[in-house]
Amino acid sequence: MSGPSTYEPKNGFTKWMDERLPILRFNHDLMEFPTPKNLNYWWTFGGILAVMLVVQIVTGIVLAMHYVADTSKAFDSVERIRRDVDFGWLIQGIHANGASMFFLAVYIHMFRGLYYGSYKSPREVIWILGVVIYLIMMATAFMGYVLPWGQMSFHGSAVITNLIGAIPLVGDTVKTYLMGGPAIGDATLNRFFSLHYLLPFVIAGIVVLHIWALHVPGNNNPTGVSVKDVKKDTLPFHPYYTVKDGFAIVVFFILFASFVFFMPNELGHADNFIQANPAQTPSHIVPEWYLLPFYAILRAITFDIGPIEAKLLGVGAMFGAILILFFVPWLDTSKVRSMRYRPLAQQAFVLFVLASVGLGFCGANDPDKFVFNYGPDKVALVYTEAATGKVIREVSDNYEALVAKKAALAEPARSEAAIEVSSEGFKWLWLSQILGLYYFLYFLLILPVLGILEKPKVRPPSIAESVTKKHAAVPASPVNPVAAE
Amino acid sequence: MSEHGSKAATADAAHAGETRRDFIHIAAATVAAGGVAAVAWPFVQQLAPAADTRAASTAEVDVSKVPEGSEIRVLIGGLPFFIRHRTPVEIARAKADDHAQLRDPATDDSRLHKMLDGKLNPAILVTSGTCTHLGCVPVGPAQGNTGDFGGWYCPCHGSHYDTSGRIRKGPAPKNLAIPKYDYTSATMIKISL
Known part of the structure; x- marks a missing residue:
């Protein structure tokens, strides 16, 4: 192209x-690159991501000048950056919130690719390189989150390294080599710092390949129809898309700046302002928001399947949820790229986005707590039946009746009996199991089957005609409509 | 052709098309692969725990200092261990469940180590402080939550351990591990990794 x-x-x-x-x-050739003339604002996230990578690298290099990778000093050195280093509060705030903004942009970029079929032939390699970038981004973000050495940093990384330990045969060895000791400590912190510095440059390298691969077939576009006539269907990248991307970057920076300046800790956790204590796990341990959907999938598996334990299944499902993205180009059997012309796939996609976001909420909540309660709270009397030794749990609306019943029990059951609040509701665990199932069904069943069953809508014959037709369809109206007299 | 010379080496029909150059390519690639492996080895092995880390792997604890009904937490190389002084009720509860439906069956006695006089000390239970699910540190009596079975509760993903440290409910697959330890006197124990 x-x-x-x-x-x-x-x-x-x-x-x-x-x-x-x-x-x-x-x-010159990059700037002149023929780009479909109908790209919408969902296409600006590639440019936004490139800028975010630069922002993270520049702020990160500065932070590395002040940070100390030592378990006894790391926490204080980050606080020192925030309090004492000139503009440290700003640069640290940009870096910490930048990670969230980076992920926000990458998720929109990925959803856009999924909706408009940007992973389909001949763009499979662009997509696969993108998934590789996403994987390295997650590794980089995870290691970066350990560096401030707060309670969440420490115990979050303990959970993740233990996930690796769950892999059969090699897991324990890999885990020990990752931590460099029996537990997460100085050795771990130092190697994570080293890798956290390295990986963004690896990302930058793969971004070059990603863009190189993009410049072979050229951009996909909202119609999914290939460029047929370069003159009619495309515009040079500069100034048309440099300006459009530039405008989107400015808008995105407004959101970014509002976090940095007005709510710099909104996306963090209070627990991470407590220095890491290996002997005490925080009561509610969660990863950063951008990893929550995968965390929910990990926790959704609470049952063994045959000889495979729930723990290993959970780890498998979590990694599987990411690795499945590599196979999307071949799982989607439809010849039509854009879901604009796929009425059924469009609905399945909307549900997929809702499921992914919903899984994020599941990951943030205690799996045993309720999404909603079935009714008002009741009371329950729990006691051990003397004759059988069975634990009985009697639920009732009537507190006084239970008190009377408890008083009527024979010793020793009476003194061990307890009256507690009993609530019934729909657990977050069940929601995460339903949404997690949909996540996998979308890729493994819906995309392969819909491509065969679905009857797509008529596509425009060319990009140029899709643009002119749309304008023609709107009835012409006077520029300044005159009010009826 | 003749200027390459090597063709002459393959007069034998069984080796037609093979040249001495092929041999040189394979041999050179093998040597290179061997060299890469030899260099990679130290670069991988340096990730393993260093000698000083491996050396700092034992701790001696005076168990008589643990108040009844409570526990202390000891860190060895950053790994937490629980030393719990159980009440008679807790011991009785642990023994009563020896033959209950257990995910990782073990009797309470099998989870204790002998003292110097050869007897078990059921009052002192020593376990790993790492949840067998994903390695969080469960909370216990000192944190005011001992779970549904009176032992420990892991706040990360809701695993409940009983007063013998056995897994009873939740996603953890195994009981809290019993570390290597020995009584060095009536009240001192030595825990090693």
């Missing part, structure tokens, strides 16, 4: 340079 280069050196220097290092030609 890029076609032959249109670059022509204008003067002696550029001509000389072009014969030696054609970097100006490279830049």
Whole structure:
């Protein structure tokens, strides 16, 4: 799609340079790259992500100048950055909130790809490289979250390293090599710091491949219809999309800045302002919001299947939920790229987005607490029946009746009996099991089957016609409608 | 062809098409792979626990200092261990459940170590402080929550352990592990990783 280069050196220097290092030609061709003229604002998140990567690398390099990777000093060094280092509060705030903004943008970017079929032939490799970037992003974010050495940092990483320990045969060895000791400590903190510094540059490298692969077939577009006539269907990237992306970046920065300046700790956890204490796990341990859906899937598996324990199944489901993304180009059997023209897939997709967001809420809540209660709370009398030794739990609306019943029990059952609040409701666990099941069904059943069963709507014959038709369909109206007299 | 010379080496029909150059390619690649593996080994092995980390792996604890009905928590190399002084009611509860439906069956006696006189000390229970689910540290009597079975409760994913540290409810697959430890006197124990 890029076609032959249109670059022509204008003067002696550029001509000389072009014969030696054609970097100006490279830049010119990037800027002239023919881009479908109908890209909407969902397409601006690629540019936003590139900017976010730069923001994270620049702020991270600065933070590394002040941070101390030592379990006895790490927590204090981060607090020192926030309080004593000039503008440390700003740079640390940008970096910490930047991670959330980065994930927000990447999720929108991924949902856009899923909706418009951007993973389909001939763009499979772009998609796979994107999933690789996403995986490394998660690893980087996880290790970065350990560095401030708060309670959540420590115990969150304990949970994740133990997940790796659950892998059969090699798990324990890999876990020990990851931690560098019997538990998470100085060795772990130092290697996580080293890798947290390294991985963003690995991401940057894969981003280059991602964009290179993008420039072979060119951008997908909201109709999913391939470019047929470069003149009619496309516009040069610059200035059309540099300006559109630039505008989106400014809007995105408004959201970003509102977090950094007005609610810098909103997305964090209070527990992480307590220095790590290996002997005490916080009562409510959760990962950062962007990992919550996968955490919910991990916890949704509470049952063994045959000889495989629930723990291993949960770990498998969690990693499977991410790895399944690699296979999406082949799981979706539909020849139609854009879901604009796939009425059934469109509905399944909306449910998929809701399920993913819903799983995030499941991950944030205690699995045994209720999404909603079936009715008002009742009371229950719990006691051990003397004759059989069975534990009886009697639920009632009538507190006085239970008190009377308790008083009537024979010793020793009476003194051990307890009256407690009994509530019945729909557990977060069950919601996470339903939504987790849908997550997998979407990829493993709905996408493969719909491609065969669904009758797609008529697609526009070309990008150019999709644009002109849409405008023609709107009835012409006067610029300044005159009120009826 | 003749300028390459190597073709002449394969007059034998069974080895037609193979050249000495193929051999050199395979041999060179093998040596390179061996070299990469040899260099990779120290770069992987350096991730393992260092000698000083491995050395700091025991702790001696005076169990007589643990108040009845409570526990103390000891860290060895950053790993937590619980030393609990159980009440007679808790011991009785643990023994009563020896033959209950258990996910990871074990009797209470099998989870105790002998003192120097060869007898078990059921009052002192020593367990790992790492939940067998995902490695959180369960809460116990000192934190005011001992779960549904009177032992420990893991706040991360809701595993309940009984007064013998056995898993009774929730996602954890195994009982709280019993570490390697020995009584070095009537009141001192030595725990090692």
